Amino acid sequence: MINEQIRDREVRLIGENGEQLGIMSARDALKLAREAELDLVKIAPMAKPPVCKIIDYGKYRYELARKEKEARKKQKTIEIKEIRLSPNIDVNDLNTKIGNAKKFISKGNKVKISLRFRGREMAHMQASRHILEDFAKELADIAVIDKPIKQEGRSLTIFLTEKK
Numbered sequence: 001m002i003n004e005q006i007r008d009r010e011v012r013l014i015g016e017n018g019e020q021l022g023i024m025s026a027r028d029a030l031k032l033a034r035e036a037e038l039d040l041v042k043i044a045p046m047a048k049p050p051v052c053k054i055i056d057y058g059k060y061r062y063e064l065a066r067k068e069k070e071a072r073k074k075q076k077t078i079e080i081k082e083i084r085l086s087p088n089i090d091v092n093d094l095n096t097k098i099g100n101a102k103k104f105i106s107k108g109n110k111v112k113i114s115l116r117f118r119g120r121e122m123a124h125m126q127a128s129r130h131i132l133e134d135f136a137k138e139l140a141d142i143a144v145i146d147k148p149i150k151q152e153g154r155s156l157t158i159f160l161t162e163k164k
Contacts, residue, residue, distance in 0.1 A: 009025065010023055015053075015054055016036055038055060080109065083097050085113065085116070
């Protein structure tokens with residue numbers, strides 16, 4: 001809220017240089033802001049009484065946007081990469097998938113390994129559980145199990161993340 005939008009009876013006013021000007025009526029505060037050719041901006045609406053500051057509103061909005069952009073730049077997004085396996089996977093194919101998982105984990109991503117079952121393979125779900133366990137053991141030096149093996153419909157899944 002800025003200038004005339006501020007409807008509070010009393011506000012705590014902070015001057016343009018950051019000095020406390022005390023508690024006064026919103027009208028008086030707006031008059032002081034007009035004399036300084038600046039805006040009266042409510043910066044803490046939940047405080048008792050609300051805190052207002054005399055500042056250039058355009059510059060204030062620009063500073064907030066710049067801080068937000070800087071904070072977004074420093075964030076790191078973690079993606080979940082999925083690797084799909086089948087119960088009758090061969091050793092070399094499994095090694096290739098392990099290599100891909102190592103690459104994903106070293107880049108800081110989480111890896112979801114899915115063991116997909118089709119048709120009659122569904123009857124031997126628990127017998128194929130060792131494939132996921134072996135996969136996790138192969139990556140034990142660089143990854144830890146984030147979520148243990150879990151059955152989701154026609155597949156068994158496990159999540160791995162980078163070791164700290």
